Amino acid sequence: MSKNFFEIKDVDFNVSGKTKVKDVSFSIENEGDVICLLGPSGIGKTTILRTIAGLEKINKGSIKLNGKLISSEKINIEPENRNVSLAFQDNSLFPHYTVEKNILLGAERNKEKNGKKITLKEIVDLLDIFHILSKYPHEISAGEAQRASLARSLITQPDLLLLDEPLSNVDQSFKEEIQVRLKKILNQLKITTIIVTHDSYEAFYLGNKCGIILNQQLKQFDDPYKVYHFPNSIEVVNFLNRGILIPAKVTGKNTLENWDLGTIEGNFIKEYPKGANVQLLLQPEDLEHDDKSNLKLEVVDRKFRGTNFIYTLKTPSNTKIPVFVHSHHIHQHEVDEKFGIKRPIHIDHIVCF
Amino acid sequence: MRINFWYISSILISFFVIIPILTVFSSFFENTSNYYQVLKDTFLLEYILNSLILLLSVLILTFLIGTGSAYLVSFFEFPFSNFFKWALILSFAVPPYIYAYSLTAFFENYGTAYTILKNLFGEADYNQNIPKFDGLFGVILSISFSLYAYVYILARASFLYQPQNLIDLGKNLGFSKFKTLYSIVLPAARPAIVAGLSLVAMETLAEFGAVDFFSINTLTTGIYNSWIAFDDLAFANQLSFYLLLFIFALFILENLSRKRAKYHMNSRGGFKQKQKIKLSGRKSLMAFTFCFLVFFLSFLFPLSQMMYWTIKFPENLFDLQIINLLINTLYLVVLSSLVLIIFALISNYGNRVNKDKTLNVLSTLSISGYAIPGVILAVAFITFIAWIDESVIKTFGFLSIKKVFIGSIFGLVIVYFIRFYSLAFNGIKSGYEKINISVDESSYLLGYSKRKTFMNIHIPFLRNSLLFVFILISLEIIRELPITLILRPFNFETFATTAYISASEDLLEAAAVPSLFLILIATSFIIVTSKYILRDQNE
Numbered sequence: 001m002s003k004n005f006f007e008i009k010d011v012d013f014n015v016s017g018k019t020k021v022k023d024v025s026f027s028i029e030n031e032g033d034v035i036c037l038l039g040p041s042g043i044g045k046t047t048i049l050r051t052i053a054g055l056e057k058i059n060k061g062s063i064k065l066n067g068k069l070i071s072s073e074k075i076n077i078e079p080e081n082r083n084v085s086l087a088f089q090d091n092s093l094f095p096h097y098t099v100e101k102n103i104l105l106g107a108e109r110n111k112e113k114n115g116k117k118i119t120l121k122e123i124v125d126l127l128d129i130f131h132i133l134s135k136y137p138h139e140i141s142a143g144e145a146q147r148a149s150l151a152r153s154l155i156t157q158p159d160l161l162l163l164d165e166p167l168s169n170v171d172q173s174f175k176e177e178i179q180v181r182l183k184k185i186l187n188q189l190k191i192t193t194i195i196v197t198h199d200s201y202e203a204f205y206l207g208n209k210c211g212i213i214l215n216q217q218l219k220q221f222d223d224p225y226k227v228y229h230f231p232n233s234i235e236v237v238n239f240l241n242r243g244i245l246i247p248a249k250v251t252g253k254n255t256l257e258n259w260d261l262g263t264i265e266g267n268f269i270k271e272y273p274k275g276a277n278v279q280l281l282l283q284p285e286d287l288e289h290d291d292k293s294n295l296k297l298e299v300v301d302r303k304f305r306g307t308n309f310i311y312t313l314k315t316p317s318n319t320k321i322p323v324f325v326h327s328h329h330i331h332q333h334e335v336d337e338k339f340g341i342k343r344p345i346h347i348d349h350i351v352c353f
Numbered sequence: 354m355r356i357n358f359w360y361i362s363s364i365l366i367s368f369f370v371i372i373p374i375l376t377v378f379s380s381f382f383e384n385t386s387n388y389y390q391v392l393k394d395t396f397l398l399e400y401i402l403n404s405l406i407l408l409l410s411v412l413i414l415t416f417l418i419g420t421g422s423a424y425l426v427s428f429f430e431f432p433f434s435n436f437f438k439w440a441l442i443l444s445f446a447v448p449p450y451i452y453a454y455s456l457t458a459f460f461e462n463y464g465t466a467y468t469i470l471k472n473l474f475g476e477a478d479y480n481q482n483i484p485k486f487d488g489l490f491g492v493i494l495s496i497s498f499s500l501y502a503y504v505y506i507l508a509r510a511s512f513l514y515q516p517q518n519l520i521d522l523g524k525n526l527g528f529s530k531f532k533t534l535y536s537i538v539l540p541a542a543r544p545a546i547v548a549g550l551s552l553v554a555m556e557t558l559a560e561f562g563a564v565d566f567f568s569i570n571t572l573t574t575g576i577y578n579s580w581i582a583f584d585d586l587a588f589a590n591q592l593s594f595y596l597l598l599f600i601f602a603l604f605i606l607e608n609l610s611r612k613r614a615k616y617h618m619n620s621r622g623g624f625k626q627k628q629k630i631k632l633s634g635r636k637s638l639m640a641f642t643f644c645f646l647v648f649f650l651s652f653l654f655p656l657s658q659m660m661y662w663t664i665k666f667p668e669n670l671f672d673l674q675i676i677n678l679l680i681n682t683l684y685l686v687v688l689s690s691l692v693l694i695i696f697a698l699i700s701n702y703g704n705r706v707n708k709d710k711t712l713n714v715l716s717t718l719s720i721s722g723y724a725i726p727g728v729i730l731a732v733a734f735i736t737f738i739a740w741i742d743e744s745v746i747k748t749f750g751f752l753s754i755k756k757v758f759i760g761s762i763f764g765l766v767i768v769y770f771i772r773f774y775s776l777a778f779n780g781i782k783s784g785y786e787k788i789n790i791s792v793d794e795s796s797y798l799l800g801y802s803k804r805k806t807f808m809n810i811h812i813p814f815l816r817n818s819l820l821f822v823f824i825l826i827s828l829e830i831i832r833e834l835p836i837t838l839i840l841r842p843f844n845f846e847t848f849a850t851t852a853y854i855s856a857s858e859d860l861l862e863a864a865a866v867p868s869l870f871l872i873l874i875a876t877s878f879i880i881v882t883s884k885y886i887l888r889d890q891n892e
Binding site for chain 2: 050053054055078079080081082083084085086088090091092093094095096105106108109149152153156
């Protein structure tokens with residue numbers, strides 16, 4: 001018997017007879033782990049959650065929870081018998097009940113879990129929804145409805161909690177605070193959770209592991225750090241949109257050469273033969289600014305991001321490279337000015353394709 | 354496809370409703386008697402022409418009255434506009450045949466109009482100066498003033514939900530009020546108005562009481578005569594088939610004319626309470642006069658005529674067994690409504706949880722009963738039972754089942770069920786449409802079974818819709834005439850049948866008392882549910 005708490009093996013996820021995501025396999029080893037699934041809109045993330053919840057059927061592969069087969073070609077345990085809770089992205093509160101009654105309906109299923117049972121008060125405090133308890137769903141904002149829906153799902157203390165874009169409608173100012181609280185409560189209650197989101201920062205913060213779904217496939221499933229720094233395909237790089245690929249030639253065990261930037265040193269993630277032509281992933285934090293450097297590139301754009309600037313620089317071969325600079329940097333560079341890059345260029349882990 | 358209780362029940366319910374409807378259509382292919390030839394040589398053209406004139410006139414009149422009054426109360430503020438908002442639906446309480454009795458009673462020689470003139474100006478020969486609203490014109494007025502409320506309710510609801518932005522856009526483009534009305538407001542409300550008009554069309558073509566009272570030969574009369582006088586059900590069905598084809602042709606024409614235009618606005622955050630324009634002076638008086646005239650003519654006039662006669666001939670009040678009639682009417686109403694609501698609920702839920710094409714087709718077919726005139730349904734039902742009795746029951750040597758179904762409350766409820774199933778099904782369906790499917794899914798995920806979801810989540814949510822459907826069906830049954838006339842048990846009368854029988858015996862004064870009670874009961878039902886019928890923004 002598998003040791004994993006939750007396991008998906010070779011599953012095709014379908015909706016209305018169409019396959020959305022093919023041949024998916026991943027597992028959650030320990031009870032209480034949180035994983036996040038990232039991908040563009042319409043790719044099938046929600047279908048995956050709905051299938052795990054039992055709302056869609058599968059005709060290939062298997063899904064096991066806590067050692068029990070819950071979905072396969074032949075078996076489909078009804079949603080009400082799975083003890084899996086799904087918080088929908090859109091408001092799915094019962095419109096004729098108050099928020100409090102909605103949450104209490106979830107509490108009816110609440111079983112003590114790992115010696116702790118969450119109370120209504122705790123959940124209300126956690127999500128800061130005391131002021132809306134007596135209101136009906138149509139009287140509250142979309143963000144409040146999303147928090148109420150999250151509360152109803154959390155209070156059931158399910159074996160597996162599925163959250164579909166749980167904070168997409170929550171105000172940005174409040175979002176980070178809720179993320180912190182959510183992470184804390186999931187940890188405390190050891191609720192195994194799968195979160196679907198398109199916000200990579202949310203996924204990297206909340207997830208023990210992250211899965212990237214692109215082109216009908218689960219492209220990468222790994223620790224957030226590795227997903228970010230060691231993307232395993234060009235598609236993942238493009239999806240995360242955090243760097244560019246530039247042509248380079250491997251010149252030694254730890255070096256490669258780019259026509260515009262010259263020699264680049266670092267540790268290769270994968271081995272390449274000397275002389276191989278590769279595409280090097282260059283992320284904004286890989287290059288350092290140095291006004292005194294003789295490697296000067298032209299500024300074509302500057303984005304202010306609060307804590308930092310991201311400069312877009314144009315190389316002689318017309319490649320546009322993003323470079324991260326702390327916003328307290330002594331002086332700013334305007335568009336069309338020259339911008340120095342520190343040499344020698346050193347990248348901790350070199351990712352090539 | 355998983356076969357479950359809900360699936361089987363929904364299939365059975367739909368199938369049950371479809372059988373008599375299919376009987377009507379299957380008769381279309383049977384041989385007819387020589388009545389067809391007789392009719393073709395004599396009155397067929399007149400029947401068709403009369404039906405066409407009746408239909409088109411009623412459609413034009415109900416459009417003008419219904420849309421006009423809905424426009425005024427939705428967009429403008431004038432004296433009593435809030436009162437008219439709900440008062441204008443009271444015409445539902447007056448069936449066309451009672452309106453016809455009132456018209457005759459008021460304008461006939463030495464009728465109420467004569468009495469009023471005599472009391473005001475003394476004895477004279479007023480009869481020749483009093484217009485006579487009988488014949489085809491009388492039928493048109495009776496049906497229009499009774500049925501315009503369909504158009505009024507749907508048009509008003511549509512006006513109410515038109516976003517303020519749309520109106521503001523008209524102003525921004527420099528449109529006059531009239532141009533805003535015909536180029537923005539009316540086109541946007543077109544589907545609702547057409548839906549109202551199609552209900553009017555079906556009711557008009559199925560109308561029996563008023564047409565019969567004024568002795569106008571229409572296709573409906575032809576259908577009735579071919580069955581009563583010539584016992585030719587197949588030809589009756591053929592006539593009704595033509596009638597239905599005519600209705601479908603109208604729908605298709607309307608649909609084609611829309612082309613690809615869309616009428617739905619994204620309602621998300623788009624609803625904003627419209628600012629009503631306050632009218633003053635001449636415009637205010639004109640708006641008030643229009644609404645008052647509609648209210649007076651459609652409701653106060655028939656009501657006061659019936660009251661006048663009831664008071665003038667009080668002996669009729671004591672002749673009738675009012676309590677008996679009341680019990681009979683309410684008994685039919687409650688029994689039929691409950692049966693309809695329970696089965697329509699089950700069928701709706703079955704359709705919701707089993708997304709199955711066969712079930713979907715059966716459900717769509719099952720709601721077509723409303724388009725078939727009551728006379729036809731009643732006759733088709735008798736034919737079907739007689740056929741079963743002859744070919745199945747008696748063959749196996751069982752006792753005849755005719756008595757169980759024909760001339761019994763049971764049979765009556767079954768045919769009401771078939772006729773009004775679409776009202777119940779669609780009424781509940783529109784309630785269900787407001788429940789997002791994710792609500793069901795959330796319920797399952799909270800551990801609720803399908804039955805528990807139905808009982809604990811859906812029924813409490815649908816409470817208002819169910820009450821509305823109950824009243825809607827009740828109103829129909831209180832007013833219903835041909836089915837009750839044909840299938841009621843011996844000596845079992847309702848207010849509608851008593852009024853009809855008295856009127857057909859030329860005892861209009863006697864028809865006044867049951868008519869008055871019918872109007873009063875229907876009015877009280879309407880008042881109770883007016884807030885659901887008028888659905889304001891809080892719905």
